[in-house]
Amino acid sequence: MGDLDARLRRRLAALADTAAHEEPAPLVAAAARPVRSVRRGGSTRGALPVGALGLVAVLVVALVAIAPRFVGRPAFVPSEAASRSATSSAVASTASPTASVPAIPEKPSPWPGESPSPTALPVPDAERFSASAVAFFDRQHGLIGGDSAGQGVIWRTDDGGISYEKRLVPTPGILAIAVTGSAEAWAGAPTALLHSADAGRTWQKISSIPLRSVSFVDAQRGWALQYGDVANGLADGQLVSTSDGGRTWTPQAAAPCHYDPNIPLTFLGAVSISFVDALNGWVGCSWPSGVGMGPKAISTTNDGGKTWRLVAANLPPDGPSIGQISIGGYLTGLAMRSSGIGVYWAQLLGIIEKTSDGGRTWTEIPASSPDEVMVTSAWLLDDRNWLALVRDGAATAPQTLQATSDGGQTWRVISNVPLPPY
Numbered sequence: 001m002g003d004l005d006a007r008l009r010r011r012l013a014a015l016a017d018t019a020a021h022e023e024p025a026p027l028v029a030a031a032a033r034p035v036r037s038v039r040r041g042g043s044t045r046g047a048l049p050v051g052a053l054g055l056v057a058v059l060v061v062a063l064v065a066i067a068p069r070f071v072g073r074p075a076f077v078p079s080e081a082a083s084r085s086a087t088s089s090a091v092a093s094t095a096s097p098t099a100s101v102p103a104i105p106e107k108p109s110p111w112p113g114e115s116p117s118p119t120a121l122p123v124p125d126a127e128r129f130s131a132s133a134v135a136f137f138d139r140q141h142g143l144i145g146g147d148s149a150g151q152g153v154i155w156r157t158d159d160g161g162i163s164y165e166k167r168l169v170p171t172p173g174i175l176a177i178a179v180t181g182s183a184e185a186w187a188g189a190p191t192a193l194l195h196s197a198d199a200g201r202t203w204q205k206i207s208s209i210p211l212r213s214v215s216f217v218d219a220q221r222g223w224a225l226q227y228g229d230v231a232n233g234l235a236d237g238q239l240v241s242t243s244d245g246g247r248t249w250t251p252q253a254a255a256p257c258h259y260d261p262n263i264p265l266t267f268l269g270a271v272s273i274s275f276v277d278a279l280n281g282w283v284g285c286s287w288p289s290g291v292g293m294g295p296k297a298i299s300t301t302n303d304g305g306k307t308w309r310l311v312a313a314n315l316p317p318d319g320p321s322i323g324q325i326s327i328g329g330y331l332t333g334l335a336m337r338s339s340g341i342g343v344y345w346a347q348l349l350g351i352i353e354k355t356s357d358g359g360r361t362w363t364e365i366p367a368s369s370p371d372e373v374m375v376t377s378a379w380l381l382d383d384r385n386w387l388a389l390v391r392d393g394a395a396t397a398p399q400t401l402q403a404t405s406d407g408g409q410t411w412r413v414i415s416n417v418p419l420p421p422y
Contacts (some may be wrong), residue, residue: 129148133377155417298310337380340358385403
Protein backbone atom coordinates (compact mmCIF):
# COMPACT_ATOMS: atom_id res chain seq x y z
CA MET A 1 0.00 0.00 0.00
CA GLY A 2 2.75 2.42 0.88
CA ASP A 3 4.54 1.64 -2.35
CA LEU A 4 1.34 2.32 -4.34
CA ASP A 5 0.80 5.67 -2.64
CA ALA A 6 4.40 6.59 -3.26
CA ARG A 7 4.08 5.68 -6.92
CA LEU A 8 0.92 7.74 -7.28
CA ARG A 9 2.50 10.72 -5.63
CA ARG A 10 5.51 10.47 -7.96
CA ARG A 11 3.22 10.20 -10.98
CA LEU A 12 1.25 13.32 -10.06
CA ALA A 13 4.43 15.26 -9.36
CA ALA A 14 5.70 14.28 -12.79
CA LEU A 15 2.47 15.45 -14.39
CA ALA A 16 2.70 18.78 -12.63
CA ASP A 17 6.31 19.16 -13.69
CA THR A 18 5.41 18.34 -17.28
CA ALA A 19 2.56 20.89 -17.27
CA ALA A 20 4.93 23.61 -16.17
CA HIS A 21 7.19 23.08 -19.20
CA GLU A 22 4.84 22.07 -22.02
CA GLU A 23 3.04 24.36 -24.58
CA PRO A 24 -0.52 25.50 -23.80
CA ALA A 25 -2.27 23.19 -26.25
CA PRO A 26 -0.97 19.89 -24.67
CA LEU A 27 -1.85 21.30 -21.27
CA VAL A 28 -5.42 21.87 -22.33
CA ALA A 29 -5.53 18.37 -23.77
CA ALA A 30 -4.16 16.87 -20.58
CA ALA A 31 -6.63 18.82 -18.52
CA ALA A 32 -9.47 17.55 -20.67
CA ARG A 33 -8.68 13.88 -19.92
CA PRO A 34 -10.80 12.41 -17.12
CA VAL A 35 -9.10 11.32 -13.92
CA ARG A 36 -9.34 7.60 -13.47
CA SER A 37 -10.69 6.35 -10.19
CA VAL A 38 -8.52 4.01 -8.13
CA ARG A 39 -10.03 0.72 -7.07
CA ARG A 40 -9.00 -0.29 -3.59
CA GLY A 41 -10.26 -3.33 -1.71
CA GLY A 42 -13.23 -3.86 -4.01
CA SER A 43 -14.45 -0.23 -3.66
CA THR A 44 -13.98 2.78 -5.85
CA ARG A 45 -12.41 5.94 -4.43
CA GLY A 46 -11.90 9.32 -6.00
CA ALA A 47 -8.49 10.75 -6.84
CA LEU A 48 -6.39 11.72 -3.93
CA PRO A 49 -6.64 15.31 -2.74
CA VAL A 50 -3.06 15.83 -3.81
CA GLY A 51 -3.97 14.79 -7.35
CA ALA A 52 -6.91 17.15 -7.39
CA LEU A 53 -4.70 20.01 -6.37
CA GLY A 54 -2.29 19.06 -9.14
CA LEU A 55 -5.03 19.15 -11.74
CA VAL A 56 -6.18 22.57 -10.49
CA ALA A 57 -2.62 23.78 -10.89
CA VAL A 58 -2.57 22.38 -14.42
CA LEU A 59 -5.79 24.23 -15.29
CA VAL A 60 -4.53 27.52 -13.84
CA VAL A 61 -1.27 27.28 -15.79
CA ALA A 62 -3.20 26.48 -18.98
CA LEU A 63 -5.55 29.46 -18.58
CA VAL A 64 -2.66 31.80 -17.94
CA ALA A 65 -0.87 30.49 -21.00
CA ILE A 66 -3.77 30.89 -23.43
CA ALA A 67 -5.32 34.12 -22.05
CA PRO A 68 -3.19 36.47 -24.23
CA ARG A 69 -4.63 34.88 -27.36
CA PHE A 70 -8.08 36.27 -26.56
CA VAL A 71 -7.18 39.81 -25.56
CA GLY A 72 -9.44 42.30 -27.30
CA ARG A 73 -12.02 39.68 -28.33
CA PRO A 74 -15.57 40.06 -27.06
CA ALA A 75 -16.40 37.44 -24.48
CA PHE A 76 -19.70 35.99 -23.41
CA VAL A 77 -20.40 37.16 -19.85
CA PRO A 78 -22.59 34.61 -18.13
CA SER A 79 -23.49 36.58 -15.04
CA GLU A 80 -24.36 40.08 -13.87
CA ALA A 81 -21.40 40.08 -11.53
CA ALA A 82 -19.05 39.20 -14.37
CA SER A 83 -20.62 41.99 -16.46
CA ARG A 84 -19.96 44.51 -13.72
CA SER A 85 -16.41 43.28 -13.47
CA ALA A 86 -15.87 43.64 -17.23
CA THR A 87 -17.33 47.17 -17.18
CA SER A 88 -15.08 48.18 -14.32
CA SER A 89 -12.08 46.83 -16.20
CA ALA A 90 -13.06 48.80 -19.32
CA VAL A 91 -13.41 52.04 -17.33
CA ALA A 92 -10.06 51.46 -15.74
CA SER A 93 -8.52 50.85 -19.18
CA THR A 94 -10.02 54.11 -20.54
CA ALA A 95 -8.62 56.05 -17.63
CA SER A 96 -5.19 54.51 -18.14
CA PRO A 97 -2.42 56.96 -19.11
CA THR A 98 -1.75 54.78 -22.15
CA ALA A 99 -5.25 55.33 -23.53
CA SER A 100 -5.60 57.39 -26.76
CA VAL A 101 -5.85 61.18 -26.34
CA PRO A 102 -9.42 62.37 -26.93
CA ALA A 103 -9.97 64.58 -30.02
CA ILE A 104 -10.31 68.33 -29.50
CA PRO A 105 -14.03 69.09 -29.83
CA GLU A 106 -14.94 71.04 -32.96
CA LYS A 107 -16.04 74.65 -32.63
CA PRO A 108 -19.80 74.62 -33.11
CA SER A 109 -21.08 76.19 -36.31
CA PRO A 110 -22.99 79.44 -35.80
CA TRP A 111 -26.74 79.33 -35.96
CA PRO A 112 -28.37 80.98 -38.97
CA GLY A 113 -28.28 84.73 -38.47
CA GLU A 114 -25.30 84.72 -36.12
CA SER A 115 -22.39 86.90 -37.14
CA PRO A 116 -18.95 85.35 -37.71
CA SER A 117 -16.08 86.15 -35.40
CA PRO A 118 -15.43 89.91 -35.49
CA THR A 119 -11.69 89.25 -35.69
CA ALA A 120 -11.98 87.26 -38.92
CA LEU A 121 -12.74 88.70 -42.34
CA PRO A 122 -15.55 86.60 -43.80
CA VAL A 123 -14.65 84.79 -46.97
CA PRO A 124 -17.37 85.27 -49.55
CA ASP A 125 -19.12 82.34 -51.15
CA ALA A 126 -18.52 82.53 -54.89
CA GLU A 127 -22.03 81.29 -55.59
CA ARG A 128 -23.47 84.31 -53.78
CA PHE A 129 -21.26 86.86 -55.50
CA SER A 130 -23.25 89.54 -57.35
CA ALA A 131 -21.38 91.60 -59.94
CA SER A 132 -22.43 95.21 -60.55
CA ALA A 133 -19.50 96.96 -62.27
CA VAL A 134 -16.95 96.22 -64.99
CA ALA A 135 -13.99 98.27 -66.26
CA PHE A 136 -11.04 97.24 -68.46
CA PHE A 137 -7.66 98.91 -68.96
CA ASP A 138 -7.28 97.11 -72.31
CA ARG A 139 -8.48 93.89 -73.92
CA GLN A 140 -6.55 91.70 -71.49
CA HIS A 141 -6.58 93.51 -68.16
CA GLY A 142 -9.77 94.36 -66.34
CA LEU A 143 -11.80 94.41 -63.16
CA ILE A 144 -15.24 93.24 -62.06
CA GLY A 145 -16.66 94.49 -58.78
CA GLY A 146 -19.59 93.49 -56.65
CA ASP A 147 -20.74 92.06 -53.38
CA SER A 148 -20.90 88.73 -51.57
CA ALA A 149 -23.20 88.70 -48.52
CA GLY A 150 -22.24 92.27 -47.60
CA GLN A 151 -18.53 91.83 -48.34
CA GLY A 152 -17.03 93.93 -51.12
CA VAL A 153 -15.28 91.84 -53.77
CA ILE A 154 -13.19 92.77 -56.80
CA TRP A 155 -12.15 90.19 -59.39
CA ARG A 156 -9.21 91.03 -61.68
CA THR A 157 -8.23 89.35 -64.93
CA ASP A 158 -5.06 89.40 -67.01
CA ASP A 159 -6.32 87.23 -69.86
CA GLY A 160 -9.35 89.10 -71.15
CA GLY A 161 -11.84 87.64 -68.70
CA ILE A 162 -11.05 83.93 -69.00
CA SER A 163 -9.71 83.58 -65.46
CA TYR A 164 -9.77 85.79 -62.37
CA GLU A 165 -8.07 86.57 -59.09
CA LYS A 166 -10.36 87.48 -56.21
CA ARG A 167 -9.67 90.44 -53.92
CA LEU A 168 -11.65 91.18 -50.76
CA VAL A 169 -11.94 94.89 -50.04
CA PRO A 170 -12.71 96.70 -46.75
CA THR A 171 -16.20 97.93 -47.64
CA PRO A 172 -19.61 96.54 -48.48
CA GLY A 173 -20.65 95.93 -52.08
CA ILE A 174 -18.88 97.71 -54.94
CA LEU A 175 -21.26 99.79 -57.05
CA ALA A 176 -18.90 101.38 -59.60
CA ILE A 177 -15.39 100.98 -61.02
CA ALA A 178 -13.34 103.45 -63.07
CA VAL A 179 -9.86 103.00 -64.58
CA THR A 180 -7.35 105.18 -66.40
CA GLY A 181 -4.00 104.45 -68.01
CA SER A 182 -2.66 100.98 -67.34
CA ALA A 183 -2.82 100.77 -63.55
CA GLU A 184 -4.96 103.46 -61.86
CA ALA A 185 -8.35 102.26 -60.62
CA TRP A 186 -11.12 103.46 -58.29
CA ALA A 187 -14.04 101.57 -56.77
CA GLY A 188 -17.09 103.34 -55.38
CA ALA A 189 -19.28 101.85 -52.64
CA PRO A 190 -22.03 103.01 -50.24
CA THR A 191 -19.49 103.69 -47.48
CA ALA A 192 -16.15 104.48 -49.11
CA LEU A 193 -14.03 105.15 -52.17
CA LEU A 194 -11.15 102.74 -52.80
CA HIS A 195 -8.08 103.27 -54.94
CA SER A 196 -5.54 100.97 -56.58
CA ALA A 197 -2.29 102.00 -58.22
CA ASP A 198 -1.32 98.50 -59.39
CA ALA A 199 -4.18 97.49 -61.68
CA GLY A 200 -6.34 96.16 -58.88
CA ARG A 201 -3.89 93.90 -57.07
CA THR A 202 -4.10 95.94 -53.87
CA TRP A 203 -6.67 98.47 -52.67
CA GLN A 204 -6.71 101.29 -50.11
CA LYS A 205 -9.57 103.34 -48.76
CA ILE A 206 -8.89 106.98 -49.64
CA SER A 207 -12.24 108.60 -48.79
CA SER A 208 -15.41 107.91 -46.83
CA ILE A 209 -17.64 109.52 -49.44
CA PRO A 210 -20.42 107.18 -50.66
CA LEU A 211 -20.46 106.97 -54.46
CA ARG A 212 -22.76 105.19 -56.89
CA SER A 213 -21.06 106.18 -60.18
CA VAL A 214 -17.44 107.25 -60.80
CA SER A 215 -15.58 108.58 -63.83
CA PHE A 216 -11.88 109.60 -64.06
CA VAL A 217 -10.04 111.07 -67.03
CA ASP A 218 -6.55 110.83 -65.52
CA ALA A 219 -4.89 110.00 -62.20
CA GLN A 220 -6.08 113.26 -60.57
CA ARG A 221 -9.32 114.50 -62.15
CA GLY A 222 -12.63 112.78 -61.72
CA TRP A 223 -16.37 113.23 -61.31
CA ALA A 224 -18.88 111.15 -59.42
CA LEU A 225 -22.47 110.91 -58.24
CA GLN A 226 -23.06 110.44 -54.56
CA TYR A 227 -24.95 107.46 -53.21
CA GLY A 228 -27.99 108.97 -51.52
CA ASP A 229 -28.72 108.58 -47.83
CA VAL A 230 -31.99 110.43 -47.56
CA ALA A 231 -32.34 109.68 -43.86
CA ASN A 232 -29.14 111.65 -43.23
CA GLY A 233 -29.99 114.48 -45.59
CA LEU A 234 -27.78 113.38 -48.48
CA ALA A 235 -29.47 113.82 -51.84
CA ASP A 236 -29.11 110.88 -54.18
CA GLY A 237 -27.19 111.72 -57.33
CA GLN A 238 -25.39 114.85 -56.04
CA LEU A 239 -22.63 115.73 -58.52
CA VAL A 240 -19.13 116.00 -57.01
CA SER A 241 -15.66 116.42 -58.49
CA THR A 242 -12.05 115.85 -57.41
CA SER A 243 -8.67 117.15 -58.52
CA ASP A 244 -6.48 115.11 -56.16
CA GLY A 245 -7.20 111.56 -57.23
CA GLY A 246 -10.32 111.14 -55.14
CA ARG A 247 -9.04 112.04 -51.68
CA THR A 248 -11.24 115.13 -51.44
CA TRP A 249 -14.45 115.98 -53.30
CA THR A 250 -16.26 119.24 -54.02
CA PRO A 251 -20.04 119.41 -54.58
CA GLN A 252 -21.00 121.00 -57.88
CA ALA A 253 -23.76 123.61 -57.94
CA ALA A 254 -25.14 122.54 -61.30
CA ALA A 255 -27.84 119.85 -61.32
CA PRO A 256 -27.36 117.78 -64.51
CA CYS A 257 -30.92 116.43 -64.52
CA HIS A 258 -32.84 119.47 -63.29
CA TYR A 259 -34.92 120.65 -66.22
CA ASP A 260 -37.83 122.66 -64.77
CA PRO A 261 -39.07 122.22 -61.21
CA ASN A 262 -42.43 123.72 -62.14
CA ILE A 263 -43.22 120.88 -64.57
CA PRO A 264 -44.10 117.50 -63.02
CA LEU A 265 -41.57 114.69 -63.47
CA THR A 266 -38.90 116.91 -64.96
CA PHE A 267 -36.72 116.76 -61.86
CA LEU A 268 -34.98 113.43 -62.42
CA GLY A 269 -32.31 111.69 -60.40
CA ALA A 270 -28.74 111.50 -61.74
CA VAL A 271 -27.80 107.81 -61.74
CA SER A 272 -24.73 107.43 -63.96
CA ILE A 273 -21.85 109.64 -65.12
CA SER A 274 -19.29 109.30 -67.91
CA PHE A 275 -16.54 111.83 -68.69
CA VAL A 276 -14.19 111.46 -71.66
CA ASP A 277 -11.85 114.37 -70.90
CA ALA A 278 -11.56 117.34 -68.54
CA LEU A 279 -14.40 119.23 -70.26
CA ASN A 280 -16.81 116.80 -71.88
CA GLY A 281 -19.10 114.45 -70.00
CA TRP A 282 -22.57 112.93 -69.90
CA VAL A 283 -25.03 112.04 -67.14
CA GLY A 284 -27.89 109.56 -67.34
CA CYS A 285 -31.08 110.68 -65.58
CA SER A 286 -33.93 108.47 -64.46
CA TRP A 287 -37.06 108.36 -62.36
CA PRO A 288 -38.95 105.07 -61.81
CA SER A 289 -42.60 105.51 -62.70
CA GLY A 290 -45.23 102.97 -63.62
CA VAL A 291 -44.66 99.28 -64.33
CA GLY A 292 -41.50 99.10 -66.35
CA MET A 293 -41.94 102.62 -67.73
CA GLY A 294 -39.17 105.01 -66.72
CA PRO A 295 -38.99 108.69 -67.65
CA LYS A 296 -35.37 109.28 -68.58
CA ALA A 297 -33.00 111.86 -70.00
CA ILE A 298 -29.38 112.33 -71.09
CA SER A 299 -27.55 115.54 -70.16
CA THR A 300 -24.18 116.70 -71.42
CA THR A 301 -21.55 119.29 -70.43
CA ASN A 302 -18.65 120.85 -72.31
CA ASP A 303 -17.25 122.96 -69.48
CA GLY A 304 -16.26 120.35 -66.94
CA GLY A 305 -19.64 120.12 -65.25
CA LYS A 306 -20.31 123.79 -64.57
CA THR A 307 -23.37 123.79 -66.82
CA TRP A 308 -25.53 121.04 -68.31
CA ARG A 309 -28.12 120.72 -71.07
CA LEU A 310 -30.55 117.97 -71.96
CA VAL A 311 -29.83 116.33 -75.32
CA ALA A 312 -32.44 113.58 -75.08
CA ALA A 313 -35.49 113.25 -72.85
CA ASN A 314 -38.73 111.31 -72.65
CA LEU A 315 -40.73 112.69 -69.74
CA PRO A 316 -44.43 111.96 -69.97
CA PRO A 317 -47.05 113.13 -69.39
CA ASP A 318 -46.20 116.82 -69.15
CA GLY A 319 -42.44 116.96 -69.60
CA PRO A 320 -40.61 117.67 -72.84
CA SER A 321 -39.69 115.12 -75.46
CA ILE A 322 -36.21 115.85 -76.76
CA GLY A 323 -34.33 113.84 -79.32
CA GLN A 324 -35.20 110.15 -79.43
CA ILE A 325 -34.95 107.83 -76.41
CA SER A 326 -37.12 104.96 -75.18
CA ILE A 327 -39.53 105.28 -72.29
CA GLY A 328 -39.13 101.59 -71.42
CA GLY A 329 -37.15 100.44 -68.40
CA TYR A 330 -35.37 102.32 -65.62
CA LEU A 331 -32.06 103.78 -66.75
CA THR A 332 -29.27 102.55 -64.44
CA GLY A 333 -26.03 103.05 -66.38
CA LEU A 334 -24.28 105.06 -69.09
CA ALA A 335 -20.93 104.79 -70.93
CA MET A 336 -19.72 107.26 -73.57
CA ARG A 337 -16.79 107.79 -75.97
CA SER A 338 -15.24 111.06 -77.13
CA SER A 339 -16.50 110.29 -80.65
CA GLY A 340 -20.09 110.62 -79.39
CA ILE A 341 -20.67 106.85 -79.46
CA GLY A 342 -22.16 105.47 -76.30
CA VAL A 343 -24.70 103.20 -74.65
CA TYR A 344 -27.12 103.30 -71.76
CA TRP A 345 -28.81 100.31 -70.14
CA ALA A 346 -32.09 100.02 -68.28
CA GLN A 347 -33.31 97.49 -65.73
CA LEU A 348 -36.62 95.63 -65.48
CA LEU A 349 -37.41 95.66 -69.18
CA GLY A 350 -33.86 94.76 -70.11
CA ILE A 351 -33.17 97.53 -72.60
CA ILE A 352 -29.79 98.67 -73.92
CA GLU A 353 -29.63 101.46 -76.50
CA LYS A 354 -26.79 102.93 -78.54
CA THR A 355 -26.05 106.47 -79.72
CA SER A 356 -23.67 107.69 -82.38
CA ASP A 357 -24.40 111.41 -82.14
CA GLY A 358 -23.48 112.33 -78.60
CA GLY A 359 -26.74 111.18 -77.02
CA ARG A 360 -29.39 112.92 -79.13
CA THR A 361 -30.84 109.78 -80.71
CA TRP A 362 -30.84 106.24 -79.41
CA THR A 363 -31.58 102.86 -80.99
CA GLU A 364 -31.92 99.50 -79.30
CA ILE A 365 -29.17 96.92 -79.78
CA PRO A 366 -29.26 93.16 -79.06
CA ALA A 367 -27.62 92.44 -75.74
CA SER A 368 -30.66 91.97 -73.55
CA SER A 369 -34.34 91.05 -73.68
CA PRO A 370 -37.44 92.16 -71.76
CA ASP A 371 -37.86 90.90 -68.21
CA GLU A 372 -35.14 88.24 -68.27
CA VAL A 373 -31.84 89.34 -69.82
CA MET A 374 -30.47 92.63 -68.50
CA VAL A 375 -27.16 94.48 -68.75
CA THR A 376 -25.89 95.50 -65.31
CA SER A 377 -22.71 97.31 -66.41
CA ALA A 378 -20.78 98.05 -69.60
CA TRP A 379 -17.36 99.38 -70.61
CA LEU A 380 -16.33 100.79 -74.00
CA LEU A 381 -12.67 100.14 -74.89
CA ASP A 382 -13.07 101.98 -78.20
CA ASP A 383 -15.85 102.72 -80.64
CA ARG A 384 -16.42 99.05 -81.54
CA ASN A 385 -14.97 96.85 -78.80
CA TRP A 386 -17.17 96.80 -75.71
CA LEU A 387 -17.68 94.61 -72.66
CA ALA A 388 -20.87 94.06 -70.68
CA LEU A 389 -22.02 92.20 -67.60
CA VAL A 390 -25.23 90.47 -68.59
CA ARG A 391 -27.65 88.85 -66.16
CA ASP A 392 -30.00 86.16 -67.42
CA GLY A 393 -32.53 85.01 -64.86
CA ALA A 394 -33.59 82.07 -67.03
CA ALA A 395 -30.11 80.61 -67.63
CA THR A 396 -28.16 78.04 -65.63
CA ALA A 397 -25.20 80.46 -65.66
CA PRO A 398 -27.21 83.56 -64.77
CA GLN A 399 -24.44 86.17 -65.11
CA THR A 400 -21.86 86.38 -67.87
CA LEU A 401 -19.17 88.69 -69.15
CA GLN A 402 -19.86 89.32 -72.84
CA ALA A 403 -17.97 91.18 -75.55
CA THR A 404 -18.73 92.75 -78.91
CA SER A 405 -16.31 93.83 -81.63
CA ASP A 406 -18.85 95.40 -83.98
CA GLY A 407 -20.34 98.17 -81.88
CA GLY A 408 -22.99 96.06 -80.16
CA GLN A 409 -24.59 94.26 -83.11
CA THR A 410 -23.36 90.81 -82.07
CA TRP A 411 -22.15 89.54 -78.68
CA ARG A 412 -20.21 86.52 -77.46
CA VAL A 413 -19.81 85.11 -73.97
CA ILE A 414 -16.29 85.37 -72.60
CA SER A 415 -16.85 83.78 -69.23
CA ASN A 416 -19.52 82.73 -66.76
CA VAL A 417 -19.28 84.74 -63.59
CA PRO A 418 -20.26 82.54 -60.59
CA LEU A 419 -23.43 84.42 -59.70
CA PRO A 420 -27.00 83.57 -58.77
CA PRO A 421 -30.08 85.16 -60.34
CA TYR A 422 -31.87 87.93 -58.46
